[in-house]
Amino acid sequence: MNLEENRPTWDEYFLMMAKLAATRSTCLAFPVGAVIVKDRQILATGYNGSPSGSVHCTAQGFCYPGLSSCDASKTLPSRAVHAEANAIAQAAKHGISTGGASIYVTLEPCIYCLKLVISAGIREVFYETVFNSGEKAELRDSFVSEGLVEFKQIQLSETMAKRAALLLMNPTSVPKDALTESFR
Ligand SMILES: [Zn+2]
Ligand SMILES: [Zn+2]
Numbered sequence: 623m624n625l626e627e628n629r630p631t632w633d634e635y636f637l638m639m640a641k642l643a644a645t646r647s648t649c650l651a652f653p654v655g656a657v658i659v660k661d662r663q664i665l666a667t668g669y670n671g672s673p674s675g676s677v678h679c680t681a682q683g684f685c686y687p688g689l690s691s692c693d694a695s696k697t698l699p700s701r702a703v704h705a706e707a708n709a710i711a712q713a714a715k716h717g718i719s720t721g722g723a724s725i726y727v728t729l730e731p732c733i734y735c736l737k738l739v740i741s742a743g744i745r746e747v748f749y750e751t752v753f754n755s756g757e758k759a760e761l762r763d764s765f766v767s768e769g770l771v772e773f774k775q776i777q778l779s780e781t782m783a784k785r786a787a788l789l790l791m792n793p794t795s796v797p798k799d800a801l802t803e804s805f806r
Contacts, residue, residue: 628785632662633748633776636726638786640705640750641778643667644728648678649685649702651692653728656705658713658744660723666716668708672701706735710742720744730773733758740770747773 630638636657644655648671658665672678672685679685685692685701692700703711706727713720721743725731730753731739739747752775754762765771778786 627781630782630786633726634778634782636664637728637748637750637776637778638782639664639667640726640728643669643705645669647671647705648680649692649700650679651685651700651702654705655728656709657726658709658720658723659726660720665718665720665723666709666713668705668710668712670702670705670708673703676701704732704735705729706731707738710738710744713742724748729753730775733761736762736765736771740765745771747771748776749773750775750777 636659639657640655642655643657644653647653647655647669651670654670656668658667679692679701683689684694686695686698689695689698692702706725709725710720723742723744724746725739725744726748728750730749730751731747732753736747762773766773
């Protein structure tokens with residue numbers, strides 16, 4: 623038996639971190655998480671939500687009181703700062719260079735965040751779910767053609783997701799291998 627198979631790959635590890643960050647989302651359009659990584663070290667994390675210090679959508683009933691969802695209005699602007707933008711802002715706030723870093727996101731960056739990602743010197747985007755289509759996808763592809771950024775879609779294997787869920791749902795550091803036993 624190869625116990626190494628029980629360990630996540632680096633891509634799976636950072637995607638799981640991004641998924642954990644997404645659990646903190648406060649804007650209810652949908653949860654998104656982001657993790658900025660360089661040399662396998664996490665530099666900053668972010669999730670989508672109203673600007674730091676502003677009332678959460680989760681606290682007042684969506685982006686504006688009275689809406690049926692955060693994205694229900696065609697005219698009212700979203701109050702959310704996107705996960706990637708929040709992660710880059712967190713790095714800026716703490717004086718951490720994002721040059722040459724990678725970003726792991728649960729959703730492909732929107733065009734606005736992608737431009738921010740590129741200008742922040744982040745060169746690789748690992749994402750779980752596709753977002754852009756049509757002309758936005760064409761703009762994304764033009765940035766890729768220019769050599770500014772690379773994209774890779776990644777998924778968490780079912781085996782790894784189940785293992786992580788088991789660790790989340792139980793005391794993790796138990797002095798026996800009951801958790802790994804359940805995978806054999
Ligand atoms: Zn909202
Ligand atoms: Zn965005």
